[in-house]
Amino acid sequence: MKIAVCIKRVPDSETRVKIASDGKSLDEAGVKFILNPYDEFAVEEALRRKEQAGTGEVVVVALGPAAAQETIRTALAMGADRGVLLQVDRIPADGLEAAKALAAELKGGGYDLILFGPMVAELLDLPCVTTVAHLEIDGARGTAEREVEGGVEVVEFTLPAVLTTDKGLNEPRYPALKGIMAAKKKPLDTKPTRVGQGGLEILALMPPPERKDGKIVGEGAAAVPELVRLLREEAKVL
Amino acid sequence: MSGGVLAVLEQRDGALRKVSHEVVTGARRLGDALGGTVDALVLAAGAVGGGADQLGAFGADKVITLTHAAFARYAPEGYSRAIAVVFAASATGKDLAPRVAARLGVPLAQDVTDVGVESGAVTVVRPVYAGKALLKLKLAASPALVSLRPNVFTPVQRPKAGVAQSAAVDVPGGGGGGGGRVTVREIKAAPAGALDVAEAPIIVSGGRGLKEPANFKILEELAGAFGGAAAVGASRAVVDAGWRPHADQVGQTGKTVSPTLYIAVGISGAIQHLAGMRTSKVIVAINKDKDAPIFKVADYGIVGDLFDVVPKLTDEIRKLHG
Ligand SMILES: Cc1cc2nc3c(=O)[nH]c(=O)nc-3n(C[C@H](O)[C@H](O)[C@H](O)COP(=O)(O)OP(=O)(O)OC[C@H]3O[C@@H](n4cnc5c(N)ncnc54)[C@H](O)[C@@H]3O)c2cc1C
Ligand SMILES: Nc1ncnc2c1ncn2[C@@H]1O[C@H](COP(=O)(O)O)[C@@H](O)[C@H]1O
Numbered sequence: 001m002k003i004a005v006c007i008k009r010v011p012d013s014e015t016r017v018k019i020a021s022d023g024k025s026l027d028e029a030g031v032k033f034i035l036n037p038y039d040e041f042a043v044e045e046a047l048r049r050k051e052q053a054g055t056g057e058v059v060v061v062a063l064g065p066a067a068a069q070e071t072i073r074t075a076l077a078m079g080a081d082r083g084v085l086l087q088v089d090r091i092p093a094d095g096l097e098a099a100k101a102l103a104a105e106l107k108g109g110g111y112d113l114i115l116f117g118p119m120v121a122e123l124l125d126l127p128c129v130t131t132v133a134h135l136e137i138d139g140a141r142g143t144a145e146r147e148v149e150g151g152v153e154v155v156e157f158t159l160p161a162v163l164t165t166d167k168g169l170n171e172p173r174y175p176a177l178k179g180i181m182a183a184k185k186k187p188l189d190t191k192p193t194r195v196g197q198g199g200l201e202i203l204a205l206m207p208p209p210e211r212k213d214g215k216i217v218g219e220g221a222a223a224v225p226e227l228v229r230l231l232r233e234e235a236k237v238l
Numbered sequence: 239m240s241g242g243v244l245a246v247l248e249q250r251d252g253a254l255r256k257v258s259h260e261v262v263t264g265a266r267r268l269g270d271a272l273g274g275t276v277d278a279l280v281l282a283a284g285a286v287g288g289g290a291d292q293l294g295a296f297g298a299d300k301v302i303t304l305t306h307a308a309f310a311r312y313a314p315e316g317y318s319r320a321i322a323v324v325f326a327a328s329a330t331g332k333d334l335a336p337r338v339a340a341r342l343g344v345p346l347a348q349d350v351t352d353v354g355v356e357s358g359a360v361t362v363v364r365p366v367y368a369g370k371a372l373l374k375l376k377l378a379a380s381p382a383l384v385s386l387r388p389n390v391f392t393p394v395q396r397p398k399a400g401v402a403q404s405a406a407v408d409v410p411g412g413g414g415g416g417g418g419r420v421t422v423r424e425i426k427a428a429p430a431g432a433l434d435v436a437e438a439p440i441i442v443s444g445g446r447g448l449k450e451p452a453n454f455k456i457l458e459e460l461a462g463a464f465g466g467a468a469a470v471g472a473s474r475a476v477v478d479a480g481w482r483p484h485a486d487q488v489g490q491t492g493k494t495v496s497p498t499l500y501i502a503v504g505i506s507g508a509i510q511h512l513a514g515m516r517t518s519k520v521i522v523a524i525n526k527d528k529d530a531p532i533f534k535v536a537d538y539g540i541v542g543d544l545f546d547v548v549p550k551l552t553d554e555i556r557k558l559h560g
Pocket of ligand 2: 039061063064102
């Protein structure tokens with residue numbers, strides 16, 4: 001079972017967001033970057049599939065700046081076998097450009113599963129199932145459950161396939177000290193990469209509209225009639 | 239379709255889904271700004287109900303229904319082969335829109351909360367960094383693909399009727415099967431009338447303050463008092479504890495929601511929870527700790543024991559809908 005997982009380096013959600021002086025990007029000074037928590041589910045699922053098959057390889061691939069090597073090391077510390085960094089100065093705003101670069105790297109790699117999105121699936125002409133909440137693989141066939149509005153779809157697909165994992169598919173493992181030490185020696189291939197501009201241009205990065213200061217309506221059940229009045233007459237949502 | 243906008247609608251079992259009126263509304267806004275027409279596209283097994291006849295009133299100049307037996311439910315591979323131009327939304331949209339973007343080689347702006355036109359180009363606004371910033375983007379390509387975040391575009395009625403067209407289509411690969419590579423074997427439907435938290439206009443969410451799973455009954459009663467407009471959500475703490483299904487989780491590792499009204503009950507308001515609901519129109523917090531961070535984002539708060547406050551609130555809402 002050879003599995004590729006595309007991972008992304010993102011600011012920690014606890015981070016304070018400050019807009020850079022160009023008005024278009026994040027001021028990265030003092031920002032802590034982490035492995036995208038969504039991608040942790042994908043890495044975990046890949047590791048479990050390999051463990052279940054008893055053999056195979058989990059390759060993590062990231063498109064990003066040199067600093068994304070650290071993100072790749074996190075996934076290696078969780079247990080992935082090797083990493084590939086498609087190094088660019090800046091991740092393009094147009095996801096299709098990122099997908100094209102990642103698809104070019106993955107093409108012909110002999111992967112049974114690629115944990116990435118529908119764009120890469122279309123580019124590689126592979127079957128694709130998104131937001132997988134439960135997964136079973138049996139030889140060259142897989143069964144996935146995906147949560148859709150109004151129910152759960154049970155979907156069968158053939159391998160090789162592209163899957164996106166739903167948040168909450170599993171409980172991602174924490175890298176153990178042993179894993180962190182081992183990760184330092186695992187292969188990490190850095191490839192300078194060119195990506196197109198794409199058709200998405202950033203005009204501005206802006207703070208969200210200030211929420212009007214809220215008010216404490218009162219204490220306990222006695223405050224409920226006033227709350228309902230405010231929701232009706234002031235907020236006009238009832 | 240020169241200068242026009244295509245709204246890609248969603249139906250389920252022959253009934254139009256609520257997001258469809260929102261998509262037409264967003265498309266109309268762009269259509270007006272571009273000075274173009276709005277066509278609405280529905281893929282279905284047959285005739286579509288659930289308000290499809292009123293799409294004209296929401297701003298569609300033409301409603302095109304493409305019928306194929308395989309279109310009863312969303313079937314990704316067949317759909318993206320049949321569709322040429324798209325403006326989509328929602329869970330289906332998140333699956334479909336990237337496929338169409340990759341096929342057409344055009345950019346896609348997903349999950350946007352605002353659309354506009356500047357110097358003839360489509361612009362969008364998209365929340366980023368867990369809702370702590372907004373990114374404004376220009377789509378410098380045609381067609382421009384955009385998917386709208388549910389519940390943000392309030393449908394607006396207009397005094398104009400649209401034209402309806404229907405055509406049966408043939409889909410290479412059979413529509414539902416995608417050449418047999420992906421097949422939907424079964425759909426385990428949620429109970430009839432159950433609203434998905436991602437799309438409910440009102441959400442009553444509960445956290446660890448509920449103390450035990452059985453107590454969620456009081457939130458279900460409150461949600462019920464809104465007469466089918468409300469869903470029950472949950473914090474991660476209670477999902478991890480196994481009290482509620484993961485599908486109900488709101489937050490960074492759960493669903494991102496923007497309901498008209500979000501009532502947080504016994505939820506402290508951790509940053510990861512706020513990431514999923516801070517774009518709600520009106521936020522109400524009920525918490526016994528006056529210093530709980532949820533009060534910082536709440537428009538209205540009641541400090542008190544939820545076991546006293548919630549039943550009283552349920553009574554008052556029932557009276558309104560009485
Ligand atoms: C990577 C990561 C991702 C995460 N993703 C999510 C996510 O998607 N969604 C999410 O919700 N969390 C997420 N979390 C967890 C988050 O940090 C919090 O731990 C969680 O939201 C807390 O849940 P809670 O508010 O229900 O519980 P608590 O923080 O324990 O809060 C319970 C609240 O109930 C109040 N209370 C208790 N009894 C009563 C009573 N009788 N009446 C009124 N009020 C009462 C208390 O005052 C308290 O404020 C994530 C964390 C991490 C690290
Ligand atoms: N630059 C990238 N490198 C690797 N994977 C990526 C990249 N961009 C996006 N992805 C993958 O696509 C997912 C969604 O990306 P996004 O839509 O940018 O949040 C990420 O969680 C990754 O799995």
